[in-house]
Amino acid sequence: MIVDVVANARSLLGGVLHGHGVAVRITEVEAYGGIHDPASHAYTRTARSEIMYGDPWRLYVYRSYGIHLCANVVTGPTETASAVLIRAGEVVEGIELAQQRRPAVAAVSLARGPGNLARALGLTLDDLGTYLLGADGVRLEMSPGEPEISAGPRVGVSRAADVPWRFWVTGDPTVSSYRRSPRA
DNA sequence: TAGGCGATGACCT
DNA sequence: GGTCATCGCCTAC
Numbered sequence: 001m002i003v004d005v006v007a008n009a010r011s012l013l014g015g016v017l018h019g020h021g022v023a024v025r026i027t028e029v030e031a032y033g034g035i036h037d038p039a040s041h042a043y044t045r046t047a048r049s050e051i052m053y054g055d056p057w058r059l060y061v062y063r064s065y066g067i068h069l070c071a072n073v074v075t076g077p078t079e080t081a082s083a084v085l086i087r088a089g090e091v092v093e094g095i096e097l098a099q100q101r102r103p104a105v106a107a108v109s110l111a112r113g114p115g116n117l118a119r120a121l122g123l124t125l126d127d128l129g130t131y132l133l134g135a136d137g138v139r140l141e142m143s144p145g146e147p148e149i150s151a152g153p154r155v156g157v158s159r160a161a162d163v164p165w166r167f168w169v170t171g172d173p174t175v176s177s178y179r180r181s182p183r184a
Numbered sequence: 185t186a187g188g189c190g191a192t193g194a195c196c197t
Numbered sequence: 198g199g200t201c202a203t204c205g206c207c208t209a210c
Contacts, residue, residue: 030191039191041206048206065192066204072191085191115192156191181190 005031005082008075010167012084014143017071019121022098024089024111028168028175030154032072034081038159042081051129052081059130059138061123068115069123073132073140087114087155087166090174097122113176158183 009031016023032040034052041062042049051060056076060083064070072083089111091098098110098120111117123138132140148170153162155176161184168175 032191041191044207046207062191063205065190065202067202068192070191087191113193154191158190179192183190 002033002036002082004077005033005075005084006165008073008082009084009165010146010149011142012073012086012140013149013167013169014145014147016092016141016143017086017089017121018093018139018141019123020138021094022091022101022121023093024117024121025092026086026089027172028086028088028166030085030087031165031167032083032085033165034083036080037163039154039157039161039163040081040083042083045081049081052083053079055131057132057140059127059132061118061125061128063125064115069118069125070114071118071121071123085114086117088112088168088174088176089117090172091120108173112174152178153180155179156181 009029012026012029015026034040034042042052052074056074058074060072060074071086075082091110111120127138130138149167150170151164152166153164154166158181
């Protein structure tokens, strides 16, 4: 199960996430091992994390620091609450719309960082629970091959801060920079 | 029921 | 590179 979420996180790199009129090629992700991972929201089962215990390939959107939204793919299997946080991507469709949502930002930074990515895609809490392999709304298009991948510790987590479950496309300019939690 | 604290980003130096 | 805004959620009374 832990191995699965890591494999799923890696396989999401290079895939394309379609939002509301904007699509991004995923360049950076983090794996969260659900009930076995102290850094995961699902480590303790609450109303907020309930969605992650359900069926896989659903969208988990949560609010961070009161303002930002972050997007996760629930990867299952059911009851393990494994999920993959989408941290960054490259806008490949609907650049004009993304720039409209994020004025005065360089193209390479449009979807750099989880909060920025969610904003570029136009995600809201209404998208919570969307089935990502469906035909409508927010959807995920898997990539056939795997790009060259680098790994490192996850950004901003205070627990399990040294677990190298952050994966990114090697050398890609849209990948966000590493910042360790001050409490780790 | 109240207090503390983020899976962050923007802005300032 | 460092600091701070900001508020919903979780945990402990």
